[in-house]
Structures are given as C-alpha cells and as structure tokens.
Amino acid sequence: xxxxxxxxxxxxxxxxxxxxxxxxxxxxxxxxxxxxxxxxxxxxxxxxxxxxxxxxxxxxxxxxxxxxxxxxxxxxxxxxxxxxxxxxxxxxxxxxxxxxxxxxxxxxxxxxxxxxxxxxxxxxxxxxxxxxxxxxxxxxxxxxxxxxxxxxxxxxxxxxxxxxxx
Amino acid sequence: xxxxxxxxxxxxxxxxxxxxxxxxxxxxxxxxxxxxxxxxxxxxxxxxxxxxxxxxxxxxxxxxxxxxxxxxxxxxxxxxxxxxxxxxxxxxxxxxxxxxxxxxxxxxxxxxxxxxxxxxxxxxxxxxxxxxxxxxxxxxxxxxxxxxxxxxxxxxxxxxxxxxxxxxxxxxxxxxxxxxxxxxxxxxxxxxxxxxxxxxxxxxxxxxxxxxxxxxxxxxxxxxxxxxxxxxxxxxxxxxxxxxxxxxxxxxxxxxxxxxxxxxxxxxxxxxxxxx
Numbered sequence: 001x002x003x004x005x006x007x008x009x010x011x012x013x014x015x016x017x018x019x020x021x022x023x024x025x026x027x028x029x030x031x032x033x034x035x036x037x038x039x040x041x042x043x044x045x046x047x048x049x050x051x052x053x054x055x056x057x058x059x060x061x062x063x064x065x066x067x068x069x070x071x072x073x074x075x076x077x078x079x080x081x082x083x084x085x086x087x088x089x090x091x092x093x094x095x096x097x098x099x100x101x102x103x104x105x106x107x108x109x110x111x112x113x114x115x116x117x118x119x120x121x122x123x124x125x126x127x128x129x130x131x132x133x134x135x136x137x138x139x140x141x142x143x144x145x146x147x148x149x150x151x152x153x154x155x156x157x158x159x160x161x162x163x164x165x166x
Numbered sequence: 167x168x169x170x171x172x173x174x175x176x177x178x179x180x181x182x183x184x185x186x187x188x189x190x191x192x193x194x195x196x197x198x199x200x201x202x203x204x205x206x207x208x209x210x211x212x213x214x215x216x217x218x219x220x221x222x223x224x225x226x227x228x229x230x231x232x233x234x235x236x237x238x239x240x241x242x243x244x245x246x247x248x249x250x251x252x253x254x255x256x257x258x259x260x261x262x263x264x265x266x267x268x269x270x271x272x273x274x275x276x277x278x279x280x281x282x283x284x285x286x287x288x289x290x291x292x293x294x295x296x297x298x299x300x301x302x303x304x305x306x307x308x309x310x311x312x313x314x315x316x317x318x319x320x321x322x323x324x325x326x327x328x329x330x331x332x333x334x335x336x337x338x339x340x341x342x343x344x345x346x347x348x349x350x351x352x353x354x355x356x357x358x359x360x361x362x363x364x365x366x367x368x369x370x371x372x373x374x375x376x377x378x379x380x381x382x383x384x385x386x387x388x389x390x391x392x393x394x395x396x397x398x399x400x401x402x403x404x405x406x407x408x409x410x411x412x413x414x415x416x417x418x419x420x421x422x423x424x425x426x427x428x429x430x431x432x433x434x435x436x437x438x439x440x441x442x
Binding site: 001003019020021026041043044045047050053056057061063064067069114129132133 | 170
C-alpha cells in the first residue's frame with residue numbers, strides 16, 4: 001500500500017505516493033527523474049548515491065522514502081550554481097578528478113559537505129573523510145588533488161566572505 | 167537490491183512503538199537510523215512483515231546531563247557525538263568514538279541505540295559502553311528496566327532484549343576528571359567494521375583501570391586482570407603476557423593470528439591512554 005510523503009526536493013515541495021520499501025534513491029531517479037544521484041552498491045557501501053538530507057550528507061540507497069515526510073533533500077542537480085559546488089566542479093575538471101564519472105555525484109556531495117565543515121584540509125584529512133566514496137577508475141590521486149585544490153581556493157577567495165556572511 | 171514488500175507504521179510514542187512490536191503473528195522490527203537494517207532489507211537478509219519507525223519519537227533524541235551521569239536517548243546519531251551536540255562525561259572518548267564510525271554520510275543517520283540493539287560484535291559503541299560501564303535503559307510490554315552494558319550483550323548479535331522490548335537510552339556514568347583513555351581500532355580500510363578494537367581507561371588518582379577488547383566474535387571482553395596491572399606503569403612485555411593469558415583464558419578459541427591481533431590492539435589502546 002502506498003503512503004503519501006511530503007518532501008522538499010531541490011527547493012521544490014512535492015507530495016509523492018511511495019511504497020514503504022522504496023528507497024529515496026529510487027524515488028529520486030525513477031519518479032522525480034533526478035538521475036544525477038547514482039546507484040552503485042545499493043547497500044550503503046560505495047557512496048555514489050550520497051545526497052544532502054536536511055543539510056547533512058546521507059546515503060539515498062539506504063534511506064527509506066516513507067520515513068522522510070517533511071525532509072529537505074538536495075541532490076547534485078540542486079547544488080548547481082552554488083558557489084562552493086561550482087568551485088569543486090571546476091577543480092575536478094582541472095585536476096582530473098574523474099574518469100568514467102559514475103562515482104562523481106557522490107564525490108561532489110561528500111566533498112561539498114567536507115569543505116563546508118572543515119575549511120582547512122590536508123591530504124590525509126581528505127583521504128580519511130572521502131574513504132566512504134569508492135572510485136574504480138582514478139586510483140583517487142586526481143580526486144584528492146581536486147578536493148585539495150577546491151578547499152584551498154574556497155579558503156582564499158569567495159569562501160571567506162561567504163562564510164563570514166553565513 | 168530492493169527490499170521485499172512490507173507494511174509501515176510511524177510510531178507516535180514509545181508506548182505506541184512497543185504495542186506495535188508486541189505482535190506474535192508477524193515479524194515486526196523497529197527502525198532507528200536504518201544504517202544496518204536497511205542494507206539488510208535491501209540484501210533480503212532480514213525477513214520483515216512490518217516496520218515500526220521510531221524516528222518521530224523526539225524523546226529518544228535527547229542527551230541529558232544528570233550530574234553524575236549522562237543519559238543519551240537511543241536515537242542520538244553518531245554525528246551528534248562527533249559534533250559534540252550532546253553533553254560528554256567521558257573526557258572526550260565518546261565524541262572520538264562517534265567520529266570513528268563508518269563514514270560521515272552514515273554517522274549523520276546511524277544511532278547509538280540502533281548499533282547497541284543490533285550488537286554486531288565489531289560495533290564501536292558496544293565496546294565503548296561496556297568500557298564506560300554504562301547502563302542500558304529498556305522499555306517493553308512489561309514496563310521499564312535497566313541492564314548493565316556488560317550484561318546486555320550476550321553474544322554475537324544477541325542481547326538481553328526481550329520480545330517487543332526497545333533500547334530507550336544509554337546511561338553513562340560521568341568518568342573521573344583526570345581519568346585517561348586510549349582507543350585503538352584495526353581496520354583494513356577506514357570506515358569498515360574493525361577487525362579488532364580496544365578501549366583502555368586509567369585513573370591515576372584511584373588507581374582504577376578498565377580494558378575492554380571488541381570485535382571478538384561475541385560480547386566484548388573485559389580484561390580485568392590486565393586492568394589491575396595498569397597502575398604498575400607501561401611495560402609492553404609484561405602487559406602483553408597478561409593480555410595474552412587473559413585472551414586465552416576467555417575460552418573464545420582465538421586462532422594464533424587473532425590472538426596476536428587482539429593482544430596488540432589492546433596493548434596499543436593502553437599505550438594511547440598514556441600510562442605514566
């Protein structure tokens with residue numbers, strides 16, 4: 001039996017009828033056609049489906065949509081134009097932070113959260129914090145370099161002002 | 167990787183949740199943060215007819231400083247400890263442990279009560295609450311009761327929880343101000359379940375110590391003889407011998423490799439406590 005759930009997805013309020021067993025990831029991809037959220041392992045290990053739930057990173061594949069009535073969901077699509085996300089995206093472009101790109105949406109969301117929480121990051125911090133996002137192409141070198149570059153840039157430019165205003 | 171169909175109930179109170187769970191005709195499970203249960207549902211490892219969602223019971227999300235002890239609601243997330251959004255009486259051990267569990271995207275959702283109820287031998291909180299000598303507050307069809315953490319865990323994935331009973335809170339005694347703690351976890355990859363972990367506590371003032379080893383294929387092991395040795399200072403050869411003999415005497419039948427692993431992890435936790 002389907003249950004009505006109210007969600008704010010990327011700033012838009014939606015009411016959707018979901019089966020109790022439906023994951024947030026499947027709701028986003030199949031019903032709302034927000035296909036930037038990727039499904040890798042579907043049991044919370046690979047991090048490809050990482051989204052922001054009430055502003056905090058979460059695995060969409062192991063969040064049941066039925067439990068999320070009233071929640072605010074933000075996906076990579078919803079972070080388009082966000083100054084920090086744009087900084088991260090250009091860093092991934094410049095420093096070869098992706099090859100096939102399947103893991104990238106999760107990498108972007110996790111690093112967005114990481115840089116937001118910890119503006120000063122060294123390589124070890126990045127490797128520890130990103131250990132929950134698997135990549136099978138890059139060997140992580142490019143990803144770590146990209147996040148480091150984005151964090152440094154964010155700390156020295158617009159980030160300082162934006163954070164002061166927050 | 168999709169769960170089989172089940173029905174859903176959003177509990178409005180603890181009493182409502184217990185009443186829903188108290189059903190002999192079907193398999194009913196409570197949902198806390200879902201970071202272990204939902205993967206198991208996705209893999210169809212955990213059979214389920216009805217899910218009782220505890221997420222809207224606000225009383226379970228409170229951390230309350232009661233002076234000589236701190237009461238943590240079962241639904242407090244690992245991140246709430248990591249970010250120090252709840253009071254701490256463990257001189258920083260609990261915030262540290264919270265920051266070491268899985269990954270940030272899991273810590274924001276996974277809960278201390280859920281982790282303890284599942285009682286995965288390698289769960290970080292299990293070893294920690296046994297080390298801190300916490301009490302587990304339970305609520306069920308026959309009312310409330312409280313169980314010592316060491317008695318709560320009875321084996322791998324086995325607890326003192328009765329039919330339809332829930333963990334309501336974890337009550338942790340405030341530790342002595344000058345007590346030192348050490349923690350060590352052996353994992354192949356950061357964020358994975360530990361292959362071994364240990365917590366060591368030592369209070370110079372009273373001379374009292376406590377050493378607990380986890381991920382030992384069952385309930386965490388309290389190494390009382392080792393703890394009694396802590397007052398004599400850090401001598402790795404002597405301590406190794408005591409830890410080894412206590413691990414062997416536990417009767418868990420550790421392989422030589424596991425014995426070596428657990429012994430060294432316990433020793434490193436003791437060293438990290440910075441014994442004089």
